[in-house]
Amino acid sequence: MSERWLKLTVAYDGTAYAGWQIQPSHPTVQATLMEAWRAITGEQVTLTASGRTDAGVHALGQIVGLRTASKLECARLVQALNAKLPEDVVVTGVESAPNGFHATHDALTKWYRYQIHNSRVRPLMDRRYRWHLPQTLDVRAMQAAADLMVGRHDFACFETTGSERSSTVRTLTRVGVGQGGAAGEKIDFDVEGDGFLYNMVRGITGTLVEVGRGAREPQWVAEVLASRDRRNAGPNAPAHGLVLVEVRYA
Amino acid sequence: MSERWLKLTVAYDGTAYAGWQIQPSHPTVQATLMEAWRAITGEQVTLTASGRTDAGVHALGQIVGLRTASKLECARLVQALNAKLPEDVVVTGVESAPNGFHATHDALTKWYRYQIHNSRVRPLMDRRYRWHLPQTLDVRAMQAAADLMVGRHDFACFETTGSERSSTVRTLTRVGVGQGGAAGEKIDFDVEGDGFLYNMVRGITGTLVEVGRGAREPQWVAEVLASRDRRNAGPNAPAHGLVLVEVRYA
Known part of the structure; x- marks a missing residue:
């Protein structure tokens, strides 16, 4: 199966989140994005981010990397993700990334x-x-x-x-x-x-x-x-x- | 009892309010301000505003008029009101107004x-x-x-x-x-x-x-x-x- 790497630019109001990183029993930005991705593509995807943000910290340009088998065009993914995401998380861009892209290590x-x-x-x-x-x-x-x-x-x-x-x-x-x-x-x-x-x-x-x-x-x-x-x-x-x-x- | 007229400049995020004007069973900016005033001075005061704002409408400089027997200084009133008011209503200024000031009619x-x-x-x-x-x-x-x-x-x-x-x-x-x-x-x-x-x-x-x-x-x-x-x-x-x-x- 052919896969590709994508780079998402994500903005969020951190007020309601226990930070970026997924954890049990608390809403996190990572879990919210994973759920939106799953709803659109059916994939349970692993997300890398440029770095964790703490509880209450905001982002205008957090970068998130992932590997996907989805064939959806980048512009369509922006639309579809924003339609699924809550009002305090917005995907402002999706673009192709080099093979093996890792948002944390490559920053x-x-x-x-x-x-x-x-x-x-x-x-x-x-x-x-x-x-x-x-x-x-x-x-x-x-x-x-x-x-x-x-x-x-x-x-x-x-x-x-x-x-x-x-x-x-x-x-x-x-x-x-x-x-x-x-x-x-x-x-x-x-x-x-x-x-x-x-x-x-x-x-x-x-x-x-x-x-x-x-x-x-x-x-x-x-x-x-x-x-x-x-x-x-x-x-x-x-x-x-x-x-x-x-x-x-x- | 000596009374005076005051002019309040009020900013609010209208998201959570059913507009300016007081009404039963819905939070309004007018009721919120009246309650803060009562808590500070003990007075049940009548508030005039430059105009009603509808549900969801915001203000940076709504003008509110009132007549009071309180002797508190204007600067103290700003502080005291903001300490009582919820985070979506802010009094940005209190000043003396001419006798008989009416925020609606005088605008x-x-x-x-x-x-x-x-x-x-x-x-x-x-x-x-x-x-x-x-x-x-x-x-x-x-x-x-x-x-x-x-x-x-x-x-x-x-x-x-x-x-x-x-x-x-x-x-x-x-x-x-x-x-x-x-x-x-x-x-x-x-x-x-x-x-x-x-x-x-x-x-x-x-x-x-x-x-x-x-x-x-x-x-x-x-x-x-x-x-x-x-x-x-x-x-x-x-x-x-x-x-x-x-x-x-x-």
Whole structure:
């Protein structure tokens, strides 16, 4: 039987899910996609993803790989999947992938965005997607701190303990601080790199916010990085402000 | 007892509400605000609004008037109300209003926005706030049609029957068609005027969409207006894309 590999681009609102990875007794994005795929093709398929996202984390461009015997055209699969999927999961594209494509192993870079609502008044339409911080944040100080994170560093200071990785060295190509909204209330951290440790972007966010609220000077980030000790960085920001924006492959 | 008038600016996600106006057995924004006010001040207050919004319609700047004996400062009221209100209703401001202020009668202009998601793929984060239209819309044709609506006209063609108004003449100062989003998928109609008939913006939207999808030429709108007959206009767009953005007072 002839098979082929496909690459799905998937967006989801993580609010109602216990994260990407399938688990018993909790709704997950992976199980939801598997079920939609089964309903359309009859196949019980194995899905790879660029990475797990935690409970409550969102995605605009999660990449999912699979191997299928289905002959359905890519455009038809997009339509059929979106017709089966619940309103909080959307497949934005399906395309052919090279033989043996594995969304986790083949990923070259990932881009995460952490979204803050910086206003004394809490957010309304964005309330599921932004962390509400009422105190004024100094955007320039946060960008100065963010600049110190760009490049190849040992990011052990931002890794939540318990994970087992051979190396905690990663390269960040971008740590940008953006500001938007009518009153400058939308503050976004765009973090792009070749790999991320567990809870790394949420740790980076909590650390930048320490600088933004004036509790620390930007230069403090250099000390935190050099210490390689999670206890020296800021607290992890909550999951609901984090979005996996884009993943690149060769 | 000394009393004063206050003007509240209120934002809400209308998804879970049977509209602004209080009614038995259904959650409404008015009842929700009254309950929060009572919890803070002990007062059973009468609330006026710039206008009723229908079930499912949202607001960023609904204006609410009330008369109170409470001595609490405006800034404290904002904080206290937001602490009591559910996450889908936010008070963004409280200020003093002239004696006798009535949010309905004193309103000079209102600005509504109708939000469309124009893409083959359905919306994710915006799904509660945008009408999904998969077919390509011609933005220039819609703007040409919208231009014909600006000014003082009899808008009977956009009034859902059943309402009883003495006059169906209104003045629209702006009917703008905006396009945004990474792929131009966000299309917004900004409609501003001195008053609106029942379902008027939803009728305008449905009519502009007829032009946008090529079923009608822009000039057709002039005929529709002249006919003063609701049956000649496009269908009402669904409630969930409509947002009351701003109301102006003298």
